Amino acid sequence: MTTIPGPAAPEKTAPQTARYTRKRSAAVIILVLSLIEVISAFETSMVFAAIPTIIKDFDSDAATVGWAVTAFLLVAAASAAVCGRLGDMYGRERVLIIVLAIATFGSLFSAIGDSVGAIIGGRAIQGVAGAILPLCIGLARAHLPNVKVPVAIAVISGTAVAAGAGSAFIAGMMIDYASWHLIFIVAAVYATCMLLLVAFVLPWLPPVGTNQKLDWIGTIAFAPAIAGILLGITKGSSWGWTDGKTLGLLVGGVVILALWVLWELRVTDPIANVRLLTDRKLALTMLATLTLAVGPFGISNLIVPIVLQSPSSGSFGLGMSPSAAGALTLAGALLGFAFTPLSGRLSRTVGSRVSLLIGGLMYAVSAVLLYAFNDAKLGMFAMVVTVSIATSFAYTALPNLVVESVPVENTSEATGLNSVVRTAGQGIGTSIATAILASSAIAGSIAPTVGGLNMVVVVILIGTAATIALALMLRPGTVYAEA
Structure with a gap:
């Protein structure tokens, strides 16, 4: 594994070099990076809870307001790869500060927006937050000893999942008791606080310069x-x-x-550097990311709220309110998050392939639970918990597999490309599931049937089986060694 050079001797007479001489424990670095990643998850998920209210306030429609989601995802996918590469070239700390500043501006732009177009424009600007996870993973690898990197990456990635579930619940509470404007204001304030953490708490690597030209x-x-x-x-x-x-x-x-x-x-x-994809392990990881996103990961995020909130008088559903469904999802996500350190330790000791396999098997169990208990609260809670545990293993294994496959200097770039693949896969999965549910509706009704839900379960199982097959094709082992 590539050895990271230590910081150059600081010039004691230059106060601006203080950031390069900071000493922070591994726990503090992991905590800071995890807190920073929360803003990415919050920016991604918060608008879902606000869509119905925005439609009502501006007398708009779902197709138009839906661009608030689409615009964010489009920019997030591009920025994940581009900003990840810029971070590798010019310093991840510097690029992360710029990304957080832009995300703050985008949130404020949406907060003061007096039209749907303004909100969509702000959401597009907020899309740069898609680069936060690749940059944080790159920083973890650069600042931490090899032995601590797998757990750090697992915790940071797992934070994204737990925060995503929490943000929908928090945003819903803000809308119920205040205004949709508040979710954007809170996002702006939080992003500003994270910018200050990067500037004044996180240790920086000294600038080494680059003779590379920007493409x-x-x-x-x-x-x-x-x-x-x-x-x-x-x-x-x-x-x-x-x-x-x-x-x-x-x-x-x-x-x-x-x-x-x-x-x-x-x-x-x-x-x-697309030549990195010629590496067998990285190519298989990218394919596993795609099958996981198209199948269980992408579809579960869509189907769980539908089942929880669908009327209990229908062919399936629990008839829960949005806030109650959000609370249940959050509880399941927090239980799942508790398993992220275990996923990281497995990556360190036996390789991330094992974590991916465990996650795949747990996703298969969750699909069976969805099939059997789509009208029972206890069964659906078990399903949500199982999905969360599966995500804690599988979702956090993917960036560790990427890190195992590429040199240190390409970390943010490669994890950024992995984010692009995941985003594309989620788009495919949700489109497939939506089409299946819509086509299953009985004539004269828009409510999907249990037959449509079961077809979605089949798609989840197909994606899960493909992910497990790809994981088995990965060579066992790990590049992490005790330091």
Whole structure:
């Protein structure tokens, strides 16, 4: 594993070098990075709770307000890879401060917005928060001893899942007792606090400089390529998969992406080193990320709230209120989060492949529980807990597998690309599940049937089986050693 050089001797007469001489324990560094990652999860999930209220306040519709989600995801996918690479080149601490500042501005822009368009614009700016997780993982690897890296990555990644569940509940409470404006104000205040943590608490690595040139063409071309593909996937179920707009976005995005790959293979200093994907372990990890996101991870985030809040008088559902459903989901997520250190320890001792396998098997159990107990509160709580535990193992194993596959200097770049793959997979999975549920509705009704739900369970199991198969193809072992 590549050895990270120690900080250069500081100049005691230069007060601006104090950040490079800070001494922080591993626990403090992990805590700070986990707190920072909370803002990424909060930015991602908070708007879901506000969509119905925004529709009502602005007399709009779901298709229009839904762009508040789509715009965020499009920017988040592109920024995860691009900002991750910029962090590897120019310093992750510096890029993280810029990202947090931009996210703060985006939140304030949405908070004072007096139209749906303003909210969507602010959400697009907030999308840069998609780069926070890759940057935090890169910082963990750069600042911590090898032996502590797997647990740190697992905790940071697991924080994203738990915070995502918590943010929906918190946002719902703010909307119920205050205003949807408040969720954006809170996000801005929190992001500002995290910026201060990076600037004044987190240790910095001294600048080493770079003779690499920024790949402007690759940077500019990557965003529309990913945006076209993700937008086509996201809107395919509502526009129709054979609609000209859907096909145009998908085909156009794929063509631009193919041209982008060719350019990245030719340029001296690419924004994304696609040659890394020739590594067998990294390629299998990316495929496992895709199958996990298309199947259990992506669909579970959609289907659990539907089952919990669907009327109990229907073919399935518990008839819970949004706040009660959010509380149950949060409780399950917190129980699952408790398993993230175990996932990290497994990655350190026997390799992340084992954590991915455990997560896959737990997802299979959760699918069976969803099939059998979609009308029973105790059974659904068990399902939510099982999904959370599965996510704690599988979701946190993926970034550790990436770290096991790439050099230190490519950490944020590679984990950023992994985030892009995960985002695309979630878009595919939710589109498939939505289409299945919509097509299962009885004529004259919009309520999905239990037959449609069971078909979604089948899709979850297919994605789970594919993930387990890919995990078995990974070579066992770990690059982490006692230091």
